[in-house]
Amino acid sequence: MTNNNTLQNITGAILLAGAGKMGGAMLTGWLAGGLDPHRVAVIDPHLSPEISALAAKGVALNPDATAAGTVETVVVAVKPQLFREAGAKLKPFVSDKTSVVSIMAGTTIASVAEVCGGAVVRAMPNTPAAIGRGITVAVAATNVSAQQRSVADALLRTTGSVEWVEDEGLMDAVTAVSGSGPAYVFLLAEELARAGVEAGLPEALATRLARETVAGSGELLHQSELASSTLRQNVTSPGGTTAAALGVLMSEPGLRDLMIRAIAAATKRSKELAK
Numbered sequence: 350m351t352n353n354n355t356l357q358n359i360t361g362a363i364l365l366a367g368a369g370k371m372g373g374a375m376l377t378g379w380l381a382g383g384l385d386p387h388r389v390a391v392i393d394p395h396l397s398p399e400i401s402a403l404a405a406k407g408v409a410l411n412p413d414a415t416a417a418g419t420v421e422t423v424v425v426a427v428k429p430q431l432f433r434e435a436g437a438k439l440k441p442f443v444s445d446k447t448s449v450v451s452i453m454a455g456t457t458i459a460s461v462a463e464v465c466g467g468a469v470v471r472a473m474p475n476t477p478a479a480i481g482r483g484i485t486v487a488v489a490a491t492n493v494s495a496q497q498r499s500v501a502d503a504l505l506r507t508t509g510s511v512e513w514v515e516d517e518g519l520m521d522a523v524t525a526v527s528g529s530g531p532a533y534v535f536l537l538a539e540e541l542a543r544a545g546v547e548a549g550l551p552e553a554l555a556t557r558l559a560r561e562t563v564a565g566s567g568e569l570l571h572q573s574e575l576a577s578s579t580l581r582q583n584v585t586s587p588g589g590t591t592a593a594a595l596g597v598l599m600s601e602p603g604l605r606d607l608m609i610r611a612i613a614a615a616t617k618r619s620k621e622l623a624k
């Protein structure tokens with residue numbers, strides 16, 4: 350996929366089902382990226398004040414299925430556990446020309462197609478999408494046309510970068526690594542602050558140091574062309590303080606073992622959500 354898939358090329362109607370944390374972030378990205386608000390409708394039984402306010406810009410809220418007709422693209426961002434109920438209500442909006450882009454964890458292309466119909470793209474974004482710095486992995490069903498894939502790519506790309514894969518079997522591990530991944534990084538910030546307090550720092554200072562260290566290191570990783578292992582080695586003076594800490598974190602069983610177990614647990618849970 351190229352970067353030429355702009356939102357301006359989208360000529361059909363977009364329906365977002367579920368405008369919570371992820372759906373809301375995507376909608377914000379679309380509008381900021383120049384998508385005409387009059388092309389967008391949102392279905393959500395619990396609309397937030399922020400989403401409700403978009404009606405003034407032309408976004409249609411909870412449209413009547415019988416009056417609205419079918420749409421070009423449905424984006425499904427409800428909880429996987431609610432999908433069967435929510436998906437059935439989406440059917441009137443779906444024709445054989447509609448593509449259905451699902452960001453639901455664990456939910457397979459086959460089950461989305463069974464409930465909603467349409468040509469299904471399964472995608473997994475992450476919450477840095479809220480600031481345009483997410484990463485999304487997407488996989489298309491075989492009946493998704495090049496044009497539908499291009500529209501899905503444009504919609505997903507407004508929240509950061511997009512990687513397309515051909516094997517849906519990768520999506521559970523993708524969900525574990527990048528979908529859930531921001532939570533692991535935020536936990537690192539929490540625990541770094543807690544350990545700072547344990548080492549004698551005032552809580553406010555420890556919290557600020559941990560937050561800025563995680564954020565600054567993330568930004569350095571983003572801007573640098575160096576491997577993360579090289580950036581780590583650049584901090585580590587032989588016989589110094591970092592080496593002392595890494596000796597603990599990298600001793601067996603250390604962070605590597607914990608991370609393998611955490612990713613395995615998330616991957617397993619993603620597979621369970623498919624059932």
Ligand SMILES: NC(=O)C1=CN([C@@H]2O[C@H](COP(=O)(O)OP(=O)(O)OC[C@H]3O[C@@H](n4cnc5c(N)ncnc54)[C@H](O)[C@@H]3O)[C@@H](O)[C@H]2O)C=CC1
Nearest residue numbers: 367368369370371392393395426427428429435453454474
């Ligand atoms: N939060 C995250 O980090 C990520 C979440 N996801 C996926 O995104 C989906 C949504 O997750 P969040 O945004 O975190 O949840 P959320 O709870 O913030 O948003 C879900 C929204 O769906 C709405 N909803 C409930 N029933 C509905 C129905 N029948 N029709 C339409 N909307 C309905 C809720 O009112 C809520 O606004 C999930 O499937 C999750 O697996 C994917 C990647 C990352």
Ligand SMILES: O=C(O)[C@@H]1CCC=N1
Nearest residue numbers: 454524527528529530
């Ligand atoms: O925890 C979850 O199930 C969702 C999917 C990835 C991030 N949040």
